[in-house]
Structure formats: structure tokens, C-alpha cells
Amino acid sequence: MNRVLNIAHRGFSGKYPENTNIAFAKALTEGYCDGIEVDVHMTKDDKLVIIHDSKLDRTTTGTGYIKDHTLDELLEFDAGVKYDPKYKGEKILCIKSALELVKKYNVKLYVEIKDSDEDYEAIEEQVLDRVKLVGAEDKVILSSYNVETLKRIKTMAPNIQTALLCKEMPFDIRSYQYADSISCDYTKIDKAAIETVHSIGKKVTVWVVDDIADMKLMKEYGVDAVITNHPDTFNDVINGLC
Numbered sequence: 662m663n664r665v666l667n668i669a670h671r672g673f674s675g676k677y678p679e680n681t682n683i684a685f686a687k688a689l690t691e692g693y694c695d696g697i698e699v700d701v702h703m704t705k706d707d708k709l710v711i712i713h714d715s716k717l718d719r720t721t722t723g724t725g726y727i728k729d730h731t732l733d734e735l736l737e738f739d740a741g742v743k744y745d746p747k748y749k750g751e752k753i754l755c756i757k758s759a760l761e762l763v764k765k766y767n768v769k770l771y772v773e774i775k776d777s778d779e780d781y782e783a784i785e786e787q788v789l790d791r792v793k794l795v796g797a798e799d800k801v802i803l804s805s806y807n808v809e810t811l812k813r814i815k816t817m818a819p820n821i822q823t824a825l826l827c828k829e830m831p832f833d834i835r836s837y838q839y840a841d842s843i844s845c846d847y848t849k850i851d852k853a854a855i856e857t858v859h860s861i862g863k864k865v866t867v868w869v870v871d872d873i874a875d876m877k878l879m880k881e882y883g884v885d886a887v888i889t890n891h892p893d894t895f896n897d898v899i900n901g902l903c
Contacts, residue, residue: 665879666695666886667895668771670869671713675890678744679720680711681751685759689766692892696769698868699759701788703781708732709756709791712740715779720744721753728779756788760795770797771844771866771888773826774805785813789821804844811839824866830854837863842885844868847875852882859883870895873903 672684673692680699688694700713705728717723723730723738732755741751756772763770776784785803792801803814804824811823825831825840829849837843843858847867855865868888870876876898879887889895897903 663885665884665899666769667693667892667899668696668698668769668866668886668888669694669892670698670888670890671700672697673890673892675871678741678748678751680713680754681740681748682754682758683741683748683751685762688892689762689768693896694768694892696771696886697759697763698771698773698888699756700773700775701756701784702727702775702779703784703787704732704735705729706731707787709784709787710735711754711756711759713775715775726779728781756791757795760791760797760800763800764795764797768800769802770800771802771804771824771886774803774810776810777806785810786817789814789818792821793818802842808836808839815839830858834861837861842866844888847879847884847887850882850884855882855884873898 669688669692671679673688674684677684677687685697688697699711701709702712716726721738721740735753740753741748759770774784792798802822802824804826805811806826814823822841824842824844827845842864844866847870858865864885866886867879867884870879870887870889871891876895
């Protein structure tokens with residue numbers, strides 16, 4: 662059995678403000694992770710920024726939709742202070758920052774393309790352009806709930822790894838065609854489903870696993886990667902320390 666990969670959800674978001682520079686840095690230095698999972702939206706001036714929600718309100722001092730602001734406007738907002746005042750000064754990041762980081766540390770970047778709620782024109786092309794610019798083609802796994810998005814990615818860049826996001830395991834095997842892996846809610850998966858995906862040469866990633874007992878179960882099931890808010894804890898599970 663291959664070693665299960667430890668992927669930090671939005672960085673080390675169990676202890677630091679999600680999708681920020683400090684959360685990414687701490688995931689690598691304190692969480693000992695194999696990769697980082699991020700979410701990408703597009704700004705009014707067609708820049709790609711790392712943030713989970715389509716709106717600014719929950720995680721930043723800004724308000725309204727990402728798509729209605731330019732990058733310069735977004736950089737005026739604080740992305741750390743709402744989590745804890747001691748993280749005041751953390752900024753919304755461009756995808757280039759995360760790509761450069763994973764290339765430097767030789768880890769993976771799992772990128773969810775947020776095209777389900779918002780109609781971002783040509784966002785796949787934009788993401789691929791940034792990946793190629795940094796030279797991180799072998800570091801990324803691009804994911805989406807939309808099979809057509811994965812199809813477009815594979816058409817433009819066949820060697821880029823892709824993942825189909827699923828709230829439940831898809832029953833239609835054709836859903837796997839443009840995906841190198843399935844990324845699923847861990848509560849909706851069992852060992853038989855994992856073996857089915859493996860039998861057709863695909864991998865399985867599960868999210869978001871924070872309880873030690875669940876971490877151990879996913880490891881026992883033989884998943885390929887676990888996305889967690891607590892990469893330090895999962896590192897201990899992987900190494901048999903808890």
C-alpha cells in the first residue's frame with residue numbers, strides 16, 4: 662500500500678486564517694504536509710485569487726463578490742484579522758504565490774476551480790496559463806464538480822492531473838473519463854467504492870477529515886490522499902504516533 666498523502670485544507674486552516682500566506686507556510690513547517698488545497702476565483706480584471714467563498718464577507722474585511730472587485734481593490738482588504746486580530750495584515754493571494762511555494766517545497770497544490778456558482782469566462786485557460794508560467798505542471802491537481810471543466814482542461818493540457826469533486830461517489834463510470842482521481846466527502850465513501858475507483862486506474866482523495874478515528878479509518882481504507890484542517894495531527898496518524 663502506498664503512503665497516503667497529507668493535504669492541508671486551505672493551508673493549515675485549523676490554526677491559521679485559511680488561504681493565507683501564513684496558513685500555507687505553517688502547513689509546510691508545522692503540519693509536515695505533502696500538499697496544500699486551495700480555491701480559485703476570478704476578479705473583475707481577470708486575475709486569479711485564492712479564496713474559498715465567492716463573497717468576501719466571511720473571511721476578509723471586504724464585502725460583496727470577488728468578481729465585482731479588481732485585484733488592487735481586493736488587496737486593500739485584510740484576510741487575517743477576522744480569524745484572529747494577531748493575524749492582521751494577511752492579504753488575499755494570487756494563485757501565482759501558491760504555485761511558486763509548492764514548486765519551492767516540492768509538494769502538490771490541489772486547486773479547486775470555483776466555476777459552479779459563478780460563470781467565470783475561460784477560467785480554465787487562465788489557471789493553466791499561470792501553472793505553465795511558473796513551470797508547475799507536475800505539481801498541480803486541478804479539480805471541479807463540473808465534468809465539462811475537466812474535459813476542457815484535458816483537451817488543452819492532457820498531462821495536467823485532474824480530479825472530479827463529488828459530494829457522493831458517482832454511479833456513472835463515464836464521469837471518470839476526464840478525471841485522474843475522484844475527490845469525495847469522506848462520509849460518503851467506503852472501502853468497496855475505493856477499490857472500484859482503483860480498479861480502473863484512478864486515485865481517491867477524501868475531504869475534510871479532522872477526527873483521529875476517521876483519519877485512521879481512511880488510512881485503513883487505502884485512500885490516496887486526505888485533505889484535513891489539521892495536517893500536524895494527520896502526520897502523526899500516518900507515522901503511527903497516535
